[in-house]
Amino acid sequence: AEFFKKMFFIPLDIHFPVTLKGYVNDVDGRLQVEGAFPSLTYNGTLYESGTLFCENPSNQLNCRLRGNMLMGSGAMLTLSVNAEAEQDRLKTKVNWGNNTDVTYGGEFSAITRFSKTKGKSPILQADIDILPTTVVLNDTIWNIRSSHVAIDSGRVHVDNFLFERPGQHLRVDGKIAKQETDSCIIDLKNIDVQYVLDIVKFDDVEFGGLATGKVCLKNILDKPDLKTRLNVHNFTVNKGLMGEADIKGVWDNDLPGIRLEADIEEKNLSATRVTGFVSPKLKALDLRIEADSTNLDLLEPYFEGIFSELDARANGLVRLHGGFKTLDFEGGVRVNLDAKVDIINSYLQLHGDSVYISHGEFALKDARIFDREGNSGRVTGALRHKHLKNLTYQFDILGDNLLMYNTNDPGDMLFYGKVYGTGEVYLEGGNNAMNIDVNITTGENTTFTYVTGLTTEATNNQFITFVDKTPKRVQDSIRTEFYHFADLHKKKEDDGPPMDLRINMLIDATPDAAMKVVMDPVAGDNITARGSGNFQVSFYNKGDFRMFGTYVIDQGMYKISMKEIIHKDFTLQSGSTVTFTGDPYLANLDVQAVHTVNSVSLSDLSTDASLTQSTVKVNCLMNLTGSLANPTIKFDLELPSISEEDRELVRSATSTEEQMNTQIIYLL
Numbered sequence: 001a002e003f004f005k006k007m008f009f010i011p012l013d014i015h016f017p018v019t020l021k022g023y024v025n026d027v028d029g030r031l032q033v034e035g036a037f038p039s040l041t042y043n044g045t046l047y048e049s050g051t052l053f054c055e056n057p058s059n060q061l062n063c064r065l066r067g068n069m070l071m072g073s074g075a076m077l078t079l080s081v082n083a084e085a086e087q088d089r090l091k092t093k094v095n096w097g098n099n100t101d102v103t104y105g106g107e108f109s110a111i112t113r114f115s116k117t118k119g120k121s122p123i124l125q126a127d128i129d130i131l132p133t134t135v136v137l138n139d140t141i142w143n144i145r146s147s148h149v150a151i152d153s154g155r156v157h158v159d160n161f162l163f164e165r166p167g168q169h170l171r172v173d174g175k176i177a178k179q180e181t182d183s184c185i186i187d188l189k190n191i192d193v194q195y196v197l198d199i200v201k202f203d204d205v206e207f208g209g210l211a212t213g214k215v216c217l218k219n220i221l222d223k224p225d226l227k228t229r230l231n232v233h234n235f236t237v238n239k240g241l242m243g244e245a246d247i248k249g250v251w252d253n254d255l256p257g258i259r260l261e262a263d264i265e266e267k268n269l270s271a272t273r274v275t276g277f278v279s280p281k282l283k284a285l286d287l288r289i290e291a292d293s294t295n296l297d298l299l300e301p302y303f304e305g306i307f308s309e310l311d312a313r314a315n316g317l318v319r320l321h322g323g324f325k326t327l328d329f330e331g332g333v334r335v336n337l338d339a340k341v342d343i344i345n346s347y348l349q350l351h352g353d354s355v356y357i358s359h360g361e362f363a364l365k366d367a368r369i370f371d372r373e374g375n376s377g378r379v380t381g382a383l384r385h386k387h388l389k390n391l392t393y394q395f396d397i398l399g400d401n402l403l404m405y406n407t408n409d410p411g412d413m414l415f416y417g418k419v420y421g422t423g424e425v426y427l428e429g430g431n432n433a434m435n436i437d438v439n440i441t442t443g444e445n446t447t448f449t450y451v452t453g454l455t456t457e458a459t460n461n462q463f464i465t466f467v468d469k470t471p472k473r474v475q476d477s478i479r480t481e482f483y484h485f486a487d488l489h490k491k492k493e494d495d496g497p498p499m500d501l502r503i504n505m506l507i508d509a510t511p512d513a514a515m516k517v518v519m520d521p522v523a524g525d526n527i528t529a530r531g532s533g534n535f536q537v538s539f540y541n542k543g544d545f546r547m548f549g550t551y552v553i554d555q556g557m558y559k560i561s562m563k564e565i566i567h568k569d570f571t572l573q574s575g576s577t578v579t580f581t582g583d584p585y586l587a588n589l590d591v592q593a594v595h596t597v598n599s600v601s602l603s604d605l606s607t608d609a610s611l612t613q614s615t616v617k618v619n620c621l622m623n624l625t626g627s628l629a630n631p632t633i634k635f636d637l638e639l640p641s642i643s644e645e646d647r648e649l650v651r652s653a654t655s656t657e658e659q660m661n662t663q664i665i666y667l668l
Helices: 002-007 193-199 297-303 455-460 644-653 657-667
Strands: 012-014 019-025 030-042 045-055 061-070 076-086 089-098 105-116 124-130 133-137 140-144 147-152 155-165 168-176 183-192 207-218 225-237 240-252 257-266 270-279 284-295 307-323 328-341 346-358 361-371 376-386 389-407 415-430 433-442 447-451 500-509 514-520 525-540 545-562 566-572 577-582 588-601 615-627 631-638
Touching: 002 012, 168 207, 183 193, 193 207, 207 240, 225 257, 240 270, 240 284, 240 297, 257 284, 297 307, 307 346, 346 389, 361 389, 389 433, 545 588, 615 657, 631 657
Parallel strands: 433 500, 447 514
Antiparallel strands: 012 030, 019 030, 030 045, 045 061, 061 076, 076 089, 089 105, 105 124, 105 133, 124 147, 133 140, 140 155, 147 155, 155 168, 168 183, 183 207, 207 225, 225 240, 240 257, 257 270, 270 284, 284 307, 307 328, 328 346, 346 361, 361 376, 376 389, 389 415, 415 433, 415 447, 500 525, 514 525, 525 545, 545 566, 545 577, 566 588, 577 588, 588 615, 615 631
């Protein structure tokens, strides 16, 4: 391929050897050529599995070309060209189809007749009859109608070429030549603008909408003169609705490119004016955008993984410029915004604050932010990019009882909750990593839940267990495996390694916040408490979850279940503590709790027949010590309303641990 590139300037790269074989028999006037092109790149486009076969078994020359072309979207398009030439007549048929969920395919057929003018300098002429066929675009059937194209002395005369379906069409009629008097009109009705942009391979920004209007071309083969006036219904950028677009365009030979003026309006909502140029030849653009409550949904694809559910509008002036692959912004706007910060699952708002846009950066400077409940804070930081790719960001948030974390499912993080905080949160990320540093004091309505294990492990995590000592027959376990296609799971496409997430927190917990530790999600065993303490927490999604600090309980409840039959609430005693020394599952407990039974027959608490039959109030006491993973639990009874003599009789009836536990189970 180097020979062709250097000698003939052909942009060709061959990745695997190309094979050609065949023969030419001059005596019989016969030829045959076979070719195989496993993989090559021509003018930046990859082609694979190409084959060529040409022969002339009679007075007719037949050629067949097959291959696959890689599209910009990553889909593979299969192409087939069949040509039959005999005397001055060429019959051509082109078929194509794709391998994606949305169908693009069809057929184009034409018959070309060649002739020469008479005289000393004959000129080759071609008359092309385009035959009626069908094409499928985006699962929609279109029709190519019969038309005629004549090529003569450098002029192309198109006679009513029509590509249409009900309610939509593209019509071409006129002459393409060097004379200023010759013109060609392209008539559009409800044509998707993305089809046009796919042709020039402008795919870094996704445009949408249905274009209606006319494009007038003059002197296209010498000094092009182009004028257009288009209306684009429901014009979108990156699937964000911009409104109805009125677009005027004029070709500028000095650029070369199209100078644009566009007015885009959402009725009673926004008005956006765009001026500048687009150059398909240079594959570049430079646009001045005047925004008046302009929809910013167009930015959401660039913020993926950071912000989502973007609802934002801007006022100001922005310049979008650069090559199609190297776009950049500059300018400044005032923004009204409501968006979810994905990692904390909390919605934050801007109310008309400034966003400063410079080369590779969107910046906020001490902007006031709000959560959806009206709590406020301040944010300074920037989102940086390299031509709208390779995003990195740094944001420093100062909140005043701001909703800084809001999830109701632990997911992969073992904890969840709704955390209102006063203090600082620093977010930094990019290159598939995120770091969060938090230093806050908890506020009102804060709830924080830590789940000690998965639901599937819950049955093994109950603090109180029952042992069935009945002898059982032991049976050998038998394992059988049968093949079934339904057991085979398709491999998902590799999305790359999961993001590295590190969270470091310094938390000053106050009694305004409720803390919950779930031991058994199935049975509902959990401790819920309010108290105070200072915590240092570190979390790494590919490593450890660590907590340090002592939590002093003011009030709370321990919901306990026994064999999923007995469900009772124990009230936590003030002054109880939970001390974290690293692994939260190994936290040290020093917790006292009580469950009161208001009416118990005193005779049921002892076997002594001398006790009266009166009822009394009994406090069932629970003392939890040791680690959260394997605590030591001791029960006791408190009888505040009986005599010391009766109390001693009850003590003697519950003097052993087994007797006490039996009595507690009875009372519960």
